[in-house]
Amino acid sequence: MAQWEKFDHIFSFNKKYSYDSKIVDQIVANRRSLEGQLFADRLLGLLGIKGVTKVYPPKSNADLRSLIDHIVASELDIHHKQALIYYLLKDCRNAPNAAADFASSCHLPEKYRLFIEGLWHMDRLDFRSAISYLAEPSLIPTFPDEILHALTLTKLPKHDDNLTITYYLAAAPPLATEKVQRAYFETLCRSNVTEAFYFSRRYDDDDRQGLFGQLVEFVLKTPAGQHRSRRAMDLVGLPLDEDESQWFEETLLRGMQAHSRGPRIR
16 A cells, blocks of 8 residues: 555644534535535545545544545546545645645646645635636636536625636536526626627527527516616617517517516616
8 A cells, every 4th residue: 555545644744633623514514505515525426435425524533534445445546536635635724734745745746736726615615716726728627517507606605707707718618407508698697798698699599599588587687777777778789680589579578477567678
């Protein structure tokens, strides 16, 4: 067994180390904020562990040792194992250099370190720091749709649409599900009605109609004020083709039926 695989070597700074209860509580709370799944959960899921939430965060030294044993004994390649251990060491607040020292001692490739830094910061809801790593051009995007969706969650503190768009432009996530597609499109609607419109034109008619309808409904639901007026002006000024003009009328009609005296574009 190599030195980097031994718990007592990995945690040489404290062989009896266990997670502080405040760290455990924060991780659990952040998991709830990220709709029940951390990026650490996805990484540990690669080990074939069932019930990942029961093993991470580890609540005792014995739990931590067991988790390290799972990682070392898994069929993942060496660098993936080391990357997972690096993630766990990032959690050690009272040993701030432990992760960097481990990466240096086992020569963890920089792309793995950058990726784990990004995911670790995502799980800490520090999205600005996360994107500084995950938007690195040398990285092959991994979990791109999942990362993008997390960035679209407006309920989270310090939410920033600009970070969402920055990551999309850097990683080009496939938007493989309607959930992710619509969440990102909502971000574009908030950012710029015209850009959202031209984005919708990248899709075939069925998807394009759905996105265009979402854009119109977004403008209609904007609270009265300067934002609504500006967005409405942008919307009515779009160069609609015949299909889009029909979809526009249909969406307005649905809105009038749902809200007999609802807001009108003005």
